[in-house]
Amino acid sequence: MNSLLLIAILLVLTMIGYAFGQRRARVVSGGHPSTLHSRPQYYGLYVALWCGIPSLLLMAAWLIVEPHVAEWMLISSLPAETTDLSPDMLSLLINDIENLASGNIVSRQVDPALQAAADGYQSFRHIASAAMAVAAVSLGIVGLALARRRIVPSLRARNLVERAVNVLMIIASTIAILTTVGIVLSLLFEALRFFQHVPLTEFLFGLNWSPQTALREDQVGSSGAFGAVPLFAGTLMITLIAMCVAVPVGLFSAIYMSEYAAPKVRAIVKPLLEILAGVPTVVYGFFAALTVAPFIRDTGEAVGLTVSSESALAAGSVMGIMIIPFISSLSDDVMNAVPRALRDGAYALGATKSETIKQVIFPAALPGIVGSLLLAMSRAIGETMIVVMAAGLAANLTADPLEAVSTVTVQIVTLLVGDQEFDSAKTLAAFALGLVLFVVTLVLNIVALHVVRRYREKYD
């Protein structure tokens, strides 16, 4: 809240800078704004930028650095015997001191030394944040004053401002790159640490997944098995079930909408179908777990089959419903993009509508349709909430869709929600699974986008 207030103050200061700059420009022009190089607003913006950007940057840097400095100060202020503690114990102690300082519950007896450390820590943070506020505001004021003094009629304010905006735009558009780099690096880094515990071959080809690591040496099942094949198989099965539901429904819907439906019907049906894509996945998960899974189980029991209440069939079919619009919308678009001339040619030869679709339009649109199927598949592979709520936790290696299977995303969630111990093989395994998921979906997406783009170029 404190930093929000500071941001607000800096923004107000920036606005004041804008007003000052504009006024100053009018003054130096001696009442003739036309003698200025740029319009007065640009002088205002020039001052505002000099006032706002350095101070906000300073603040951002402080927000990142300060906790580390505070912790370092804390460690160096602790008595000598604590430095002999193992890193784990030390971090526990620091955690306690921080909690004590912020008035939270502490896991140990509060002795005077601990209290003193907490007080020292708290006062340091108070002083640091006060110093920071003063520094940021004075930097803003200094920037304001300096920039204001530089205003003369010949100052090329517009060009300077435009250059700054240009830099800002370039920074904004590299954030997308930075995100990808961040994803790859964080996944790769943690996954590599995981592969120090578990060999890559065991992870990729092992047939047994039970990620419980032991707390004690003599515990049953202490080793923890990290063979991910059952998860890959489970993911693949649920995805296949989903595609079996979504492909026929989606493709036929697309065909009907692009070739048969009257424009009015299409205008209503298309957004209705797209609602299916807009429903939050947690709602589908709830629907799968509470409505579809019991229904499938009861039907199965009625015909004498034993169906798990977390069957792959339930999760897969609901996921199929979710991806129908991904297939129908994109396929509809690509079929609409098939040139009129091809259709007219087929009709002129006496083909019926369905024959035209089957023998002319569908083959012509096939690359685009394949692209849409691949995109839908990557959606299904990466989908999390439906399977978390409706598929099982036990990683069975089975080909029976009526049994419970687990997927990659389910395991990522179960491994990371709850206890947080960043170094154990159990949590690191989630990042290794995430890396696999990322690579697989990335390849599918790249191929799909490439296919779709090639296809678009063909007819554009």
Next chain:
Amino acid sequence: MTESTLPAVGLRRADLSEQRLKRRYAAEKRFRLYGASAIGIALAILGLLIGTIVSNGYTAFVQTYLAVPIYLDAQAIDPEGTRDTETLYRADYQSLVKGGLREMFPDVTGRREKLKLYGLVSNAAVYDVRDQVMADPAMIGTTQTLWVRASDDVDSLIKGAIDRNLEEDNRRVKDDEIRWIETFEAQDGVDVRFNTHFFTSGDSREPEQAGIWGAVVGSALTLLITLALSFPIGVLSAVYLEEFAPKNRWTDLIEVNINNLAAVPSIIFGLLGLAVFLGTFGLPRSAPVVGGMVLALMTLPTIIIAGRAALKAVPPSIREAALGIGASPLQVVTHHVLPLALPGIMTGTIIGMAQALGETAPLLMIGMVAFIVDIPGGVSDPATVLPVQIYLWADSPERAFIEKTNGAIMVLLGFLILMNALAVLLRKRFERQW
């Protein structure tokens, strides 16, 4: 006449082609039917989905109240007779409520029986009594019939979610309790009212006390951060890529990158947030500020892609005219192109925000799944969001939470419909054909 002169072979052929035509037309009809039924199936499923949620969920918006005659003992509430708010607030209403129930059913004896009797009303009944007493302190010392919240089981029974005709062993509400409730019903002591607590309270372990307000506030704070980050960054990069960027390898890379990011599974963004925002930067867990940052990265591609499409739709003649009268390239964009493209960008932004509102998986990764009773007061307080609240309630073993889950889903869908309607309206209102 011509037919009779045709050779026999020709006749047969004509026959054949007629048959073939019939077959082809039948195939045509079948094909068309497949298409129509595919759409029918998809829409029927949509209807089923919405139908089950609404039919199971609308009861979450009402709550059963029981009328209990309670002797508001002045000795117990305010022995000194000061009537100041602090005393009234802290008084022990629990024993008064219990006393009222015992009074109503004097034949109930035995510890276990009594506990069951007290279980008819919610733990929150105490607060209901307290609020009514504080609103009208003149009631102290008299016996008043006060309406208090019923427990979740009684609530389900009254709403019909528990079947009274079931065998006792298969039923959560036992015969005794049903008998007591029937006594209440005979005295007109059961009322179903609009459930304001559902909209004004935070989460709770007790279904009848649980509300969505905490999650709604958490969602609002998270979306605020998402919007504050993703809208400016998205617009800036869309403008740069569409209007200024030179066509080279670097911008190609950015473009491919954005398209791919749009299709990266959301849970991967959660892993990024966990490793970078929580791990490296040490930001607080469960905080809307981190959730907002993760969702901002996720919605950024949506906004950039929509923004570029909107900018592309502005005809070049506008740019040329502005350049022609001496505007700088940036002035062309800020004075002319951007205002014209803004409705399109806004539409894309709203759709992106709607996606972010419904997102669950990445927020699970950064710890927004904690059980949080308090309403979050700021962006760094622990909070949860609506979809995560739905997930938590869906996992809850209490049967009465099913109704709450459906109710929360209805609220979430309501928000989403509102946002999408706004987007459609914006598009309709400002769409221009050049």
